[in-house]
Amino acid sequence: MIQLIIAIVLGMIMILMAGVAIYHKKLKVAIIAAGAVSLFASILYILLAAPDVALTEASIGSGLSVVIFFYVLNKIRKYDTEK
Amino acid sequence: MILRNSLLFLLLIAFAAIIISLFSTNYSEAEQLGIVAKHYAENAKAEVGAPNLVSAVVVTYRGLDTLGEVVILFLTAAIIGFMLKSKHSVNNSDKRIKGSEILETAANALVPIIILFGSYIFINGHLSPGGGFQGGAVIASAFVLLVMAKANAKLSHKIISFTESVSGFSFVIIGVLGIILAAGFLDNTFLPLGKYGSIISAGAIPIIYIFIGLKVGSELTSIVNNLKESQNIEI
Numbered sequence A: 001m002i003q004l005i006i007a008i009v010l011g012m013i014m015i016l017m018a019g020v021a022i023y024h025k026k027l028k029v030a031i032i033a034a035g036a037v038s039l040f041a042s043i044l045y046i047l048l049a050a051p052d053v054a055l056t057e058a059s060i061g062s063g064l065s066v067v068i069f070f071y072v073l074n075k076i077r078k079y080d081t082e083k
Numbered sequence B: 001m002i003l004r005n006s007l008l009f010l011l012l013i014a015f016a017a018i019i020i021s022l023f024s025t026n027y028s029e030a031e032q033l034g035i036v037a038k039h040y041a042e043n044a045k046a047e048v049g050a051p052n053l054v055s056a057v058v059v060t061y062r063g064l065d066t067l068g069e070v071v072i073l074f075l076t077a078a079i080i081g082f083m084l085k086s087k088h089s090v091n092n093s094d095k096r097i098k099g100s101e102i103l104e105t106a107a108n109a110l111v112p113i114i115i116l117f118g119s120y121i122f123i124n125g126h127l128s129p130g131g132g133f134q135g136g137a138v139i140a141s142a143f144v145l146l147v148m149a150k151a152n153a154k155l156s157h158k159i160i161s162f163t164e165s166v167s168g169f170s171f172v173i174i175g176v177l178g179i180i181l182a183a184g185f186l187d188n189t190f191l192p193l194g195k196y197g198s199i200i201s202a203g204a205i206p207i208i209y210i211f212i213g214l215k216v217g218s219e220l221t222s223i224v225n226n227l228k229e230s231q232n233i234e235i
Helices: A002-023 A027-047 A051-082 B002-025 B035-047 B053-061 B063-083 B101-123 B132-149 B157-181 B205-229
Strands: none
Touching: A002 A027, A027 A051, A051 B132, A051 B205, B035 B053, B053 B063, B053 B205, B063 B157, B063 B205, B101 B132, B101 B205, B132 B205, B157 B205
16 A cells, blocks of 8 residues: 555656756756656656666666766757857 | 647647556556466566576576577578678778777777676576677677777677577577477476576576577677768768
């Protein structure tokens, strides 16, 4: 029962963060929110007894892809201001 | 805009309601495993000898899919490296803002530990959760920390591409050895299965996982490294 409650709370936080990622005006906040979705998803995967997927999600989803997005955002912004 | 967004939201809620009503009326958890899952659960110990069933499926039963994944990742890294190739390799590292002292000190302390943890994940891939892909991603995140903390850190392209190509080649060679010495492509039984649950067991799975981990780690590191080095260069 307590697992179900934690899972529901995590799911609601994920939906909230996904909404922030879509609708926030600042791209930096949106990227961090997208990383947070992955972070909470990885906790959810552990609750659902899938530690392999949780490891992948935590390292790729909330670690590397956020950094890559930031690098790309920095590059695009520079290109825009120069034009 | 607000009207469109709220309409979209209502549509999503209606969709969720339909899905929930479909499943809540006549939904019951499956009591038994499916045919394929049952075969894996019953025969994996004798056929593959890996306590981590996911590894047994990913590396041996569905090894070709793993090879496909690795190839896709290789293509991604190659395309990013090709698109961001700098025509003139100017060194404008002095323009970069230095990482903060906290970040630098933390990187000094954490990078070796994270690399150790990543290697632990892929060496123990056949015993505990995780495997080559996860371990490689953890190792790559250690290098990301290093690259972000030290503005002047330079990772050698030669070493990265050498590790990547050698491990990818060895992965395929081991797969072909499976055809020659055992039942089929990527069959792990051409090495002795060993004692169930010990670190040197499950045939070729640990070796394959070490190669996958090195390959994935070097590919992800090269993606981030290429992006970092092209920050100050025009597209």
